[in-house]
Amino acid sequence: MSRSIRGVHDAPCAGKWGTILGQMPRSMSISAQLQQRAERLLPGGVNSPVRAFRAVGGAPPFVVRAEGQYLWDADGNRYLDYFGSWGPMILGHAFPPVVAAIQQAAARGSSFGASTPTEADLAERIVRACPSIEKLRFVSSGTEATMSAIRVARAFTDRKYIVKFEGCYHGHADGLLVKAGSGVATFGIPGSAGVLEETAHFTLALPFNDVTAVEEAFAQHPGEIACVIVEPVVGNMGCVPAAAGYLHFLRDITARTGALLIFDEVMTGFRVAFGGAQALYGITPDMTALGKIIGGGLPCGAFGGRGEIMDLLTPLGPVYQAGTLSGNPLAMAAGIATLEYLEAHEAEVYARLEVASAAVADGVAQEAKKAGIAVTMNRVGAMFTWFFTPRTIKDFRTAATSDVTIFGRFHRAMLEAGVWLPPSQFEAAFLGTAHTDADIALTIDAARTAYLTIAG
């Protein structure tokens, strides 16, 4: 069955893989054939588990091209993209200034393993946007950013324990896969196999938005907690904002106890505001982890904070941290082009994202209400989630009351209509500047039809 929007159908891309797929049953879609091949080579056929669609069912389309708000799969179907590579594509796919910047950088060589001018160029842009960051270091993923920030925080405070929150995901470093959210929450795995109990021991995983739990943790571990790491707007249990005053409470208790406050802004950085959640809420964390948007779609993360903290890093100090592709010239070029555009068009971009996100998030939620389907919608700027539950969602426990079976049916129905939502109830959806009012109207129409099919 065609999965196209308005019947728009590009020529399938079988030709490109004709030789490889030749031995596959011709009745299968090209994506299905590619999935079969991929599963022989890659666990689950993927390089990141959520892409396997296990949380929603059905077969994942294989993307061969993207432009603006659209993705095209190997069978030529076009989709409206509401996950945007999990956040980076705030300006849409193949944004011309970013493409040009990558092409020009690639023509000068793709990686040197030596210092380049562009690393400081991008760092200057980030520091200007996030004044809490006096110094930063680039890495190649959000996982590396949070992992490294925690190492520095432990060295700076000479303390062992860290606090994270259930349902928050900070990448897959061992000490953070302790009741993490995102993929782990999606698969209902409390932590992960392979993580040592001894490692998990030093991670206190607390309920989000719960003041008492944090006060009790600090009371039980006086002088022992190195840092609190938090997604200032949680995206990895679905979108869950902090309760009023909660982030200020975390800022106060960490300052009072000598623990560092780490804002994991890998998702929220440059997403919910140009200066991230710390600008949106007016809070100065001690350290910040970044990723996604700062790489403009190429592998890039960063961690930063006060100079006195960051100067503990080698070669200045005793905290070792390194990376072959850290500050990669292509990623720097893509990040610079992205942040340059966002900074030059800040008011216009974030106003548009706010209006468009409100329209689609509220519109789809309204259609659920009309269909008599319980949906709770949370949104902060251009990140939002429709939870299939009547409950108010304020932490992982309430998020977990969502009906993931209904969500799966909704996801599949929307995909059939050419609207590609994040393939998990416990992920945030994202909008970019390429999404038009017509796209939003189409999305709401598709939701209205989808609810008719899942209500039964």
Ligand code: KE4
């Ligand atoms: P990466 O290592 O995937 O670049 O970043 C880890 C990370 C850290 N912090 C936050 C707040 C994050 O959201 C992430 C990664 N986000 C997930 C999606 N929720 C990436 C998608 C995936 O795992 O495939």
